[in-house]
Amino acid sequence: MSQKISWFGKTSLGIGFFFLYAPIVILMIYSFNASKLVTVWGGFSTHWYGELFRDEAVMSALGLSLKVALLSSVMAVALGTIAGMVLARFGRFRGKSLFAGMITAPMVMPEVITGLSMLLLFVQMQQWFGFPEERGVLTIWVGHVTLCMAYVTVVIRSRLVEMDRSVEEAAMDLGARPMKVFFVITLPLIAPALASGFLLAFTLSLDDLVITAFLSGPGSTTLPQLIFSRVRLGLNPEINALATITVLVVGTLVIVANRVMARAEKKRRLLAA
Amino acid sequence: MLMESSVSAANAAKSGQPYLQIVDVVKKFGDNTVVDHVNLTINKNDIFALLGSSGSGKSTLLRMLAGMETPTSGRIILDGQDITQLPPYERPINMMFQSYALFPHMTVAQNIAFGLKQDRLPKAEIDARVEKMLDLVQMKKYAGRKPYQLSGGQQQRVALARSLAKRPKLLLLDEPLGALDKKLRQQTQLELVNLIEQVGVTCIMVTHDQEEAMTMAGRIAIMSEGQLLQVATPNEIYEYPNCRFTAEFIGETNIFEGHLAVDEPDFVEIASPDLPTPIFVAHGITGALGMQLWYSLRPERVYLSREQPTEVRNQASGVVHDIAYLGGFSIYHIKLASGKIIKASVPATQWRDEPAPTWEEPVFISWGDNDGVVLTQ
Numbered sequence: 001m002s003q004k005i006s007w008f009g010k011t012s013l014g015i016g017f018f019f020l021y022a023p024i025v026i027l028m029i030y031s032f033n034a035s036k037l038v039t040v041w042g043g044f045s046t047h048w049y050g051e052l053f054r055d056e057a058v059m060s061a062l063g064l065s066l067k068v069a070l071l072s073s074v075m076a077v078a079l080g081t082i083a084g085m086v087l088a089r090f091g092r093f094r095g096k097s098l099f100a101g102m103i104t105a106p107m108v109m110p111e112v113i114t115g116l117s118m119l120l121l122f123v124q125m126q127q128w129f130g131f132p133e134e135r136g137v138l139t140i141w142v143g144h145v146t147l148c149m150a151y152v153t154v155v156i157r158s159r160l161v162e163m164d165r166s167v168e169e170a171a172m173d174l175g176a177r178p179m180k181v182f183f184v185i186t187l188p189l190i191a192p193a194l195a196s197g198f199l200l201a202f203t204l205s206l207d208d209l210v211i212t213a214f215l216s217g218p219g220s221t222t223l224p225q226l227i228f229s230r231v232r233l234g235l236n237p238e239i240n241a242l243a244t245i246t247v248l249v250v251g252t253l254v255i256v257a258n259r260v261m262a263r264a265e266k267k268r269r270l271l272a273a
Numbered sequence: 274m275l276m277e278s279s280v281s282a283a284n285a286a287k288s289g290q291p292y293l294q295i296v297d298v299v300k301k302f303g304d305n306t307v308v309d310h311v312n313l314t315i316n317k318n319d320i321f322a323l324l325g326s327s328g329s330g331k332s333t334l335l336r337m338l339a340g341m342e343t344p345t346s347g348r349i350i351l352d353g354q355d356i357t358q359l360p361p362y363e364r365p366i367n368m369m370f371q372s373y374a375l376f377p378h379m380t381v382a383q384n385i386a387f388g389l390k391q392d393r394l395p396k397a398e399i400d401a402r403v404e405k406m407l408d409l410v411q412m413k414k415y416a417g418r419k420p421y422q423l424s425g426g427q428q429q430r431v432a433l434a435r436s437l438a439k440r441p442k443l444l445l446l447d448e449p450l451g452a453l454d455k456k457l458r459q460q461t462q463l464e465l466v467n468l469i470e471q472v473g474v475t476c477i478m479v480t481h482d483q484e485e486a487m488t489m490a491g492r493i494a495i496m497s498e499g500q501l502l503q504v505a506t507p508n509e510i511y512e513y514p515n516c517r518f519t520a521e522f523i524g525e526t527n528i529f530e531g532h533l534a535v536d537e538p539d540f541v542e543i544a545s546p547d548l549p550t551p552i553f554v555a556h557g558i559t560g561a562l563g564m565q566l567w568y569s570l571r572p573e574r575v576y577l578s579r580e581q582p583t584e585v586r587n588q589a590s591g592v593v594h595d596i597a598y599l600g601g602f603s604i605y606h607i608k609l610a611s612g613k614i615i616k617a618s619v620p621a622t623q624w625r626d627e628p629a630p631t632w633e634e635p636v637f638i639s640w641g642d643n644d645g646v647v648l649t650q
Contacts, residue, residue, distance in 0.1 A: 180391075
C-alpha cells in the first residue's frame with residue numbers, strides 16, 4: 001500500500017525526526033572524536049572506546065547497575081504479579097481502593113520524596129534495630145523495587161483484567177485447583193505482560209538517579225551516578241562512547257521486545273477472531 | 274419457523290429417576306435477587322434447556338451448578354450427593370463455555386487431556402481417551418493444532434470433547450452455539466444432540482435462542498427475572514403456554530385482552546374491546562365471571578380470506594396494514610376496526626388462482642374454537 005504523502009506531511013515528519021534523533025546522532029558521532037574536547041572535531045578515532053573499557057570506575061559502576069537492575073526487576077515482577085492478581089481477581093475486599101492507591105503511589109510521587117522518605121526510614125531503622133547497617137546495594141534495591149513494582153503491577157493488572165476469565169474457570173471446572181490454575185494457565189497466558197513488565201522495570205532501575213542518590217552509600221556508585229558526577233567535572237568523549245553503546249543495546253532490546261510482543265498479540269487476535 | 278415436535282422430545286418419555294435436584298435455590302448479589310427460589314428436577318439422560326433473555330438469571334443458575342457461584346440459600350443434589358458447597362474442581366460436572374475457553378497455549382489434544390491429567394490417570398489411559406474423544410468429534414486430523422488455527426465450528430467441537438472427556442455426570446452447555454453463524458448453527462444443533470445422546474450424558478444448556486432450545490432439548494424451562502415460569506416439553510410450551518410471557522417469548526403470537534363474559538361448563542366466551550364479537554372457546558375454564566383474561570392466538574392459526582367465512586364463529590374484518598414477504602409464507606399485519614393489529618401467517622400456496630391481497634385491501638380473519646389459548650396471567 002503506497003500512499004502519497006503531501007510535502008507538508010513530509011516536512012513535519014522530517015522536523016519531528018530531526019528534533020527527536022539529531023541530538024542522539026550528534027552524540028554518537030562525537031564518540032568517535034579523536035580530540036579530547038567534546039565540541040571540537042579532531043578526526044575519527046575509536047580511542048575513547050578503548051579508554052572506556054579500561055576505565056575501572058565505569059566498568060564497576062556498570063556492573064553494579066546491571067546487578068541492581070536485574071535483582072530489582074525480578075523482585076518487582078514477582079511482587080507486581082501477586083499485587084496484580086489480588087487487584088484483578090479477588091473481587092471487592094476491605095481496603096481495596098487503599099491498596100490500589102498505595103501500590104501506584106510511587107508512580108505519581110516525586111522521586112525526591114520517595115527517596116528522601118526511604119532514606120529517613122533506613123536511618124531510623126538503623127538506629128532502632130541496627131539494620132541495615134549501612135546504605136548500599138540492599139537499600140538501593142529496596143528503593144528500586146518499590147518504584148518498579150508500581151509499573152509492573154499496572155501492566156500485569158491490565159492484562160489480567162482484559163483476559164478471558166472463563167479460560168481459568170474452565171481449568172478449574174476440569175479439576176485443577178486454584179494454585180495449579182495460576183501456574184499452568186494464568187502464568188503462561190500473561191507471559192508477554194511479565195516480559196514487558198520485566199523490561200520496563202529493568203530500564204527504570206538502570207537509569208534511576210534520584211532514588212539511588214538518596215539510598216546509595218560509599219562504594220556503591222551506579223552508572224547514572226557516575227556519569228552525572230563525571231559530567232559535572234567536564235565533558236569527555238568517553239561518556240559519549242558509553243552513551244552510544246547504551247543507545248545501541250537499549251535500541252536492540254526494544255526492537256526485539258516489540259517483535260516478540262507483536263507476535264504474541266497476533267496470536268491472541270487470531271484466537272479471539 | 275419452529276418445529277412442532279423436537280428431535281429429542283421422545284427422550285423425555287424414556288427418562289427415569291430424578292437425577293439432579295435443585296431445591297429452593299436463591300442467589301443474591303447484594304440486594305439484587307438474580308435467582309429467586311428455583312426448584313427443578315432433572316432426570317438421567319435428559320437434555321434440558323434453560324431459556325430466557327439476558328438478565329433472566331439462567332447463566333447464574335448454570336454457574337451455580339458448575340460451582341463458579343455459591344447459592345445464597347437452597348441445595349443442589351446430584352445423583353444423591355449434596356454438591357451445594359463443593360468447589361468446581363471437585364464436582365463431577367463439566368461445562369462447555371460460551372467462548373469455548375480453550376487453552377490457547379495448548380494443542381487440541383492437550384486441551385482434551387487437561388481434565389484427565391488433573392485426575393492423575395495413567396498416561397496410556399489418557400492417550401486412549403483423548404483418541405476416542407478426537408474420534409467422536411472428528412478432530413483427529415487437528416490433534417496437534419493450537420486453538421487459534423481452528424475455525425469457530427472446530428473450536429466448538431474441541432470444547433465439547435474437552436468437557437466430555439472426564440465422563441461427567443452432568444454436562445453444562447452455556448449458549449453452546451452462540452458464537453457460530455446462523456447457517457452453521459442449524460446444522461450443528463442436530464450434530465450436538467446426536468453426540469450427547471451417543472455419549473449418554475445428562476445435559477443442561479442455557480440459551481436465549483428459542484429455536485436452539487426447541488430443536489435440541491427434551492424439556493425446556495422458561496426463565497424470567499430469576500424465576501421459572503414454565504417447565505415442559507417444547508411442544509407443550511409452544512401450544513399450551515401458561516402465561517403471557519411464555520406465549521410471547523416463544524414464537525410470535527397475538528394477545529387479546531378481555532374478560533370472561535359467558536361461563537358454561539363446556540364453553541366460554543371472552544369479550545375483548547379489540548374484537549367486535551366475543552371470542553368463543555370450546556372448553557370450560559375455572560374462573561369467575563368478569564375476571565380478566567388474555568387470549569393468545571398464533572399467527573399460523575389465523576386464517577385470512579377475502580370473503581366473509583360462514584361456518585366459523587371467531588372472525589373479524591380488517592384491512593391489510595403491512596405485508597412481510599418471507600418466501601414460503603408471508604406475515605400479514607391486519608388492522609381491525611378497533612385499531613388492533615393482528616399478525617397472520619399465510620402460506621404462499623393459499624393464493625394459487627388469484628393474486629394475494631395487497632396493501633389497504635379489506636379482508637377477513639377467522640380462527641377455530643380451539644385455535645387459541647386462554648391465559649389467566
